[in-house]
Amino acid sequence: MGERRVTMRDVAKASGVSPATVSFVLNNVTEQHISPATRDRVTTAARELGYVPHAIAKALREGTSRIVLLALPAGIRGPGLDAYTRGLDDELARHGHVLLVRHGSSLHGTLASVIATVSPRAVIDLSGLYREAADGPAAEPVTSNDGGWIDGLAAHTLVQLRHLTRAGHTSIAVALPPDDSGWARLARVRLHFAREAAARIGLAEPPTLTIPEDAAEAARAVRDFRREFPSVSAVAAFDDAVAMHLLSVLHGLDVAVPGQLAVIGFDAVEYGSFATPALTSVHIDAQSYGQRAARTVLGLEPPSEPPAPATVIVRESV
Amino acid sequence: MGERRVTMRDVAKASGVSPATVSFVLNNVTEQHISPATRDRVTTAARELGYVPHAIAKALREGTSRIVLLALPAGIRGPGLDAYTRGLDDELARHGHVLLVRHGSSLHGTLASVIATVSPRAVIDLSGLYREAADGPAAEPVTSNDGGWIDGLAAHTLVQLRHLTRAGHTSIAVALPPDDSGWARLARVRLHFAREAAARIGLAEPPTLTIPEDAAEAARAVRDFRREFPSVSAVAAFDDAVAMHLLSVLHGLDVAVPGQLAVIGFDAVEYGSFATPALTSVHIDAQSYGQRAARTVLGLEPPSEPPAPATVIVRESV
DNA sequence: TATGATTACTAAATCGAATTAGTGCAACCA
């Protein structure tokens, strides 16, 4: 109740100087000359009073808060994005910033109004990037402040397909989630990258297999697909959920995995190892991408090492 | 660059009144008498200029921002918590607030300093609640602003065990994640609730089965457990990850599920349906708990309907 | 017709920090 907050004025009074001087000392303003004695008195007073700068006042003065906004499309979740978020959060915290995650799910308040409300230092709009990348065949993101996340997605898709060709497969399909699943946009992006990757390593354009939610429908879809494309010997899945769904359908259809059809997932969830057969998947070091993104938006040098390449977690399904 | 922000002053100038009047109109201050004509001029001017109130200035004046902080322990994720967060986010957005999620993972900056920095309207500290609930056997949370989330966890654990007894099981065990998995604290809470629930429905205290990460170790742990407690015919798992791990171990050990041992999960992840056998699990309407939490912290009436009870997603494993 | 109440507003202070424009004072150079 009565806990009034310790302001700069209090520190000033306690150390016998003006608030301006306190500000100069605490912000290490180099253009101002402050005697070491005063500097010392101010810092100890601040410490003893437990002074914490009031970010809101600071933000009002500076015109921008120390908040970074991450806008995600609705319904997009997964271990990769979680790790990305964590990397972002940690790196931002390391520089005194706070990550605000805005899920597209929010009914009211568009992103623009949230931005006007919070005055964030920067905005990482993955929903925009996803859209961007899906639209043009050039896939050149306008705002490249995502730490290379989308570029990474392309590279990782290449890793996924390459693993299949290295295992001897030459006729490869891509498995996608249903269009109404909320992943539709990202699915188009990934499909685009898969086609690019296939062209790069000299494969024919991969046919696509969309797997419906409903188990019976899914079984039918898979059976039809195998009838239409009998030569396909391996499937690169959009993510592990799609891969595991496919695995369970194939189990029901008595199709041997990887004997008759190999399956590789994406984004290596832990559950994958409990599937039968255990799911081979592509693991992404998304956390380092998050870290890069943080450094990018804060205007810092990106880390010298390039982001870790995707690694294939080899289990049983390929 | 030159895009100066539209302030209240601009609106005042455009409508020929003072900034104070603009504030009164825009905030519907009932203590002040404003003529309908003026009221109209101000609102249209605000609309035409595209005036968006500057939340930071507002926050400085009011001493608190329209931000609500959700503090989560490190490494705690899952569909339940995701849905909880979504419910919270949506309901807060509906009342002009923004949710800031703070993952315990952040290396620098304690929760206290983040609070001092952001001056949030409210803090929902689930890490604290988890600790609280785990400590005393009374499990009476000090801050009950979580919308009944922890209480719900207790109720849902009861649902989980009850489903097993209704299926005819009388000797039930609890499966837990390893202590070093980051879930340790929550695992203790859930175990506490499981014991309470068992007592309530007249079961003996359930033995616990901790399942190590490593597959070989896990297999050994399960075999030893079955040797020590041969009468146990059903296992209530901490979450679906543990349940699915158990399922894959049992598959390797040639133990029939649910024939020789029934398994029920918790928090119904989608992957569960792709396990063999498909995992029966407890689904929680966490979103409505998030919504309740939002209303609680904003000081609004909670919705009249009680939170939806947990439902059992019956598949094959029980 | 003077007094009081009500209406419809405005001026100015406030929140807490950052910053620009000064103000004394001492040292230094010619």
Add this chain to the structure above:
DNA sequence: TGGTTGCACTAATTCGATTTAGTAATCATA
């Protein structure tokens, strides 16, 4: 001795919205 420069600080303004105290003008009442 007068002028310049450097040092160590302070006063006062600013960011944008809220709110208290106050002021004209109108209306009602005695």
